[in-house]
Amino acid sequence: ELAQALRIAELEARLAGEHLALRGLEAERQQLLKETFDARIAVLHERETWISRSVVFSANDLRAKMVEMESKGDEFAEQLDLLQRRTASLESEWLGARRRLEESTGDNEEIAAEVASRRLAFQVNQREVSLLKRRIQRLADIKEIWKRRFEVWRSEPERAVLSDWDAGARALLDSLDTEFGLQELELRDLRLDLVSLQDRLDAAAPENPQTARWLREQIRQTNRLDQIYEANAAGIGSARQVTERLLGDINTRVQTVGIGERLAAVWRAVHAVWRFEITSVDDRSITVGKVVIGLLLLLLGFLASRLISAWIGKRLLPRLGVNEGAAAAIRSVLFYLLLITFIFIALRTVNVPLTAFTILGGALAIGVGFGSQNIMNNFMSGLIIIAERPIRVGNLIQIEGLYGVVKHIGARSTRVLTGDNIEIVVPNSSFLESNVINWTLSESKVRTHVGVGVAYGSPLREVVKYLRKATDEHGRVLKSPAPIVLFKEFGDNSLSFEVHFWIVMRTMMDRRIVESDIRHRIDGLFHDAGIVIAFPQRDVHINSLSPIDVRLITPADTQDPAARAE
Numbered sequence: 001e002l003a004q005a006l007r008i009a010e011l012e013a014r015l016a017g018e019h020l021a022l023r024g025l026e027a028e029r030q031q032l033l034k035e036t037f038d039a040r041i042a043v044l045h046e047r048e049t050w051i052s053r054s055v056v057f058s059a060n061d062l063r064a065k066m067v068e069m070e071s072k073g074d075e076f077a078e079q080l081d082l083l084q085r086r087t088a089s090l091e092s093e094w095l096g097a098r099r100r101l102e103e104s105t106g107d108n109e110e111i112a113a114e115v116a117s118r119r120l121a122f123q124v125n126q127r128e129v130s131l132l133k134r135r136i137q138r139l140a141d142i143k144e145i146w147k148r149r150f151e152v153w154r155s156e157p158e159r160a161v162l163s164d165w166d167a168g169a170r171a172l173l174d175s176l177d178t179e180f181g182l183q184e185l186e187l188r189d190l191r192l193d194l195v196s197l198q199d200r201l202d203a204a205a206p207e208n209p210q211t212a213r214w215l216r217e218q219i220r221q222t223n224r225l226d227q228i229y230e231a232n233a234a235g236i237g238s239a240r241q242v243t244e245r246l247l248g249d250i251n252t253r254v255q256t257v258g259i260g261e262r263l264a265a266v267w268r269a270v271h272a273v274w275r276f277e278i279t280s281v282d283d284r285s286i287t288v289g290k291v292v293i294g295l296l297l298l299l300l301g302f303l304a305s306r307l308i309s310a311w312i313g314k315r316l317l318p319r320l321g322v323n324e325g326a327a328a329a330i331r332s333v334l335f336y337l338l339l340i341t342f343i344f345i346a347l348r349t350v351n352v353p354l355t356a357f358t359i360l361g362g363a364l365a366i367g368v369g370f371g372s373q374n375i376m377n378n379f380m381s382g383l384i385i386i387a388e389r390p391i392r393v394g395n396l397i398q399i400e401g402l403y404g405v406v407k408h409i410g411a412r413s414t415r416v417l418t419g420d421n422i423e424i425v426v427p428n429s430s431f432l433e434s435n436v437i438n439w440t441l442s443e444s445k446v447r448t449h450v451g452v453g454v455a456y457g458s459p460l461r462e463v464v465k466y467l468r469k470a471t472d473e474h475g476r477v478l479k480s481p482a483p484i485v486l487f488k489e490f491g492d493n494s495l496s497f498e499v500h501f502w503i504v505m506r507t508m509m510d511r512r513i514v515e516s517d518i519r520h521r522i523d524g525l526f527h528d529a530g531i532v533i534a535f536p537q538r539d540v541h542i543n544s545l546s547p548i549d550v551r552l553i554t555p556a557d558t559q560d561p562a563a564r565a566e
Contacts, residue, residue, distance in 0.1 A: 059150070059154070061150075062146060062147070062150045065143075065146050066143065066146070069139055069142060069143050069146075072139060073136060073139050073140075076132055076135055076136050076139065077136070079132060080129065080132045080133065080136070083125055083128055083129045083132065084129060086125055087122070087125055087126065087129070090118070090121055090122040090125050091122050093118050093121075093122075094115070094118040094119050094121070094122045097111065097114045097115045097118050098115050098119075101114075101115050109208065109211050110208065110210040110211050110214070113210075113211045113214035113215060113218075114214050116214070116218060117214040117215075117217040117218045117221070120218050120221045120222070121217075121221050124221045124222075124224060124225045124228075127225060127228065128225075128228050131228060131229075131232045134179075134232070135232065135235050138235060138236075138239050141172060141239065142238070142239055142242050145169070145172075145242050145243055145246050146242070148165050148246055149245065149246050149249050152165075152246075152249045152250060152253050153249065153253070158268065159269075160268075160269065162250050162253065165246070165250060166247065166250050169243050169246050169247050169250070170247070172239075172243050173240060173243050173244070173247075176236050176239055176240050176243070177240075179236060180233065180236050183229055183232065183233060183236075186229065187226065187229050190222060190225060190226055190229070191226070193222060194219065194222045194223070194226070197215055197218050197219050197222060198219065200215055201215040201216060201219065273288055274287070274288055274289040274292075275287055275288070275289060276288045278291065290350040290351070291350075293346075293349065293350050294346045294347065294349070294350045297342070297345065297346035297349060297350075298342065298343060298346050300342075301338075301339060301341075301342025301343065301345065301346060302339060302342070304338070304342065305335050305338035305339045305342060306335060308334070308338060309331045309332075309334045309335035309338060310331065312330070312331065312334060313327045313330060313331025313334070314327070314331075317330060317331075332382075332386050332409065332410070333383075333386055333387075374427075374429075377429045378412045378413065378427045378428045378429050379412055379428075381427075381428035381429040381431065381432050382409065382410060382412060382413075382414075382428040384432065385409060385414070385428055385431060385432075386409060390431070390436070390438065390441070391406055391409065391414070391431060391436065391438060391441075392406065392409075392441075393406050393407065393408065393409060394406060394440075395438050395439070395440050395441060396438075396439040396440045396444075396505065396506060396507060396508065397416065397436055397437060397438050397439065398436070398437035398439065399426065399430065399431070399434060399435075399436045399437070400430075400434060402416070402418070402424065402426075403418065403419060403508045404416035404417050404418040404419070404424060405417050405506075405507060407423065409428075410428075412427070412428065413425045413426060413427050413428060414426050414428055414431070419507060419508055419509050439505060440505070440506065444504050444505055444506055445478065445502055445503070445504055445505075446502070446503065446505045446511070447481075447500055447501070447502050448500070448501065448502075448503060448505075448511055448514070448515060449498050449499060449500040449501070450498070450499050450515055450518045450519055450522070451488070451496065451497070451498045452467070452496075452497050452498075452499075452519075452522055452533060453491055453493065453494025453495060453496045453497070453533065453534045454494055454495050454497070454526070454531055454532065454533060454534055455494060455495075455531075455532040455533075455534045456494070456495060456534075458495065458531050458532065459531070460487065460495070462529060462531065463495075463497060463526075463531060464485045464487070464497070466522065466525040466526060466529060466531070467485045467497060467499040467522060468483060468485050468499070469525060470499070470518055470521040470522045470525055471483040471499055471501045471518060473521065474514065474517055474518060474521070476503055476504070476510075476514050476517075477501045477502070477503060477514065477518075478501070478502040478503060478504070480502075481502050483499055483500060483501040483502075484499070484500045484501075485497060485498070485499045485500075486498045486499075486500065491534075493534050493535070493536050493537050494533075494534030495534070499518070501518075
């Protein structure tokens with residue numbers, strides 16, 4: 001028995017393997033059939049495209065379609081009128097049955113089934129009325145789509161019109177897809193209700209024939225609603241097909257549009273944007289074109305102002321003998337004057353009245369007062385500096401411990417180059433709000449001094465002679481005014497002298513180099529003459545009422561007493 005069971009199991013396993021192999025072959029066959037059908041569908045699509053391009057869409061074809069859809073529309077209208085007339089009677093039958101159910105006593109399963117059946121008949125009628133209205137509206141959309149298809153091929157609609165039609169068709173497709181999806185959900189629920197009704201009918205048929213009769217009526221109404229949904233789905237599919245054809249026609253038309261038509265469409269679009277009115281002031285329209293022209297004129301005016309002012313400041317004024325600082329100031333003022341002039345020319349050219357800027361002027365004043373206070377402060381300070389010229393390009397200045405040469409005076413800030421070759425941007429308001437030393441405002445001749453202290457007992461006249469000699473021998477010390485040597489004071493540690501002399505200084509390093517050379521020369525002359533340059537020293541005097549005990553001890557005295565005892 002075990003051997004027989006094993007044999008049977010082996011045969012069953014072999015049979016299962018053969019079935020599995022057969023199913024694999026069947027799957028391969030289905031895949032090949034699918035690929036074949038896909039290829040046929042692709043060929044048919046290409047043939048359809050070729051035929052659609054070859055077919056001439058005539059006015060007679062459009063009229064035939066219009067007649068067909070008008071006939072269908074009349075049919076829908078008659079059905080809608082009939083359904084709307086039946087609505088009142090169906091509602092009356094339903095309400096009457098419900099009234100009998102409310103008035104009856106005891107077990108009223110038959111009347112309850114009748115109420116449910118008549119309510120369902122009324123609801124199906126209402127649903128059919130709603131769907132029929134949608135189909136009538138959809139029919140109007142399809143008629144418009146056929147007209148647009150005719151316009152696409154028989155006339156030359158503008159590209160903007162084609163774009164609008166394309167957007168409308170895509171929106172219609174989206175609404176059709178949404179409606180179809182919602183209807184599919186309703187159909188699924190409807191078919192579940194149909195199964196439930198069939199189960200109730202099977203249970204009630206032998207025992208209660210009247211209840212079964214009303215259940216059969218509910219099943220009939222449910223099947224009728226299913227057929228209504230199927231008809232509406234077919235209408236949705238037809239509308240979708242026509243809409244997709246319109247999209248294909250538009251796409252084909254756009255691809256076949258010539259270069260001339262495309263350029264014309266682009267020109268019309270640009271012209272429409274160019275003439276678009278933004279606003280109007282004093283019965284004068286301000287369009288996009290005027291704004292663009294005004295901006296271009298402002299840009300050209302800005303460039304022209306910069307070029308003209310730069311040419312006058314760097315080429316013309318130096319030839320007329322104007323120094324560098326004055327030329328820079330004149331160039332800045334001239335630039336702003338030219339820029340303001342070009343702004344008014346631009347406004348006049350585009351015919352924009354100045355009253356258009358009254359509101360903007362008030363808003364700008366508020367913005368300047370709050371958000372741009374520092375900027376306007378620096379700007380006004382720059383204008384004052386350019387006009388009064390307390391600081392000029394090339395001047396050596398000192399501001400808050402900063403030494404540098406002015407390289408550029410702008411409308412908002414000034415660039416200063418320090419002795420370490422570092423450019424520092426200084427706001428113009430700083431020059432008017434703080435003390436500024438301009439070493440070379442009127443002339444570059446400045447006085448400086450070198451101090452030295454000699455030891456007490458040094459020959460003072462010799463010291464004066466050597467100090468004057470050190471300055472006279474230096475080539476960068478001016479002879480006039482002559483150097484002055486001053487015996488400054490009797491110091492704590494030295495006799496203090498100062499030698500004052502004049503030099504031409506363009507940078508701070510010029511002054512420091514001359515001072516360093518003078519110090520080197522003074523040190524050499526004093527060394528040769530034996531004059532000692534004093535250094536700091538301090539005498540300490542101790543005042544004590546009792547004598548100070550001073551003892552001399554040996555190293556042995558510092559040892560520990562115990563160690564000494566040993």
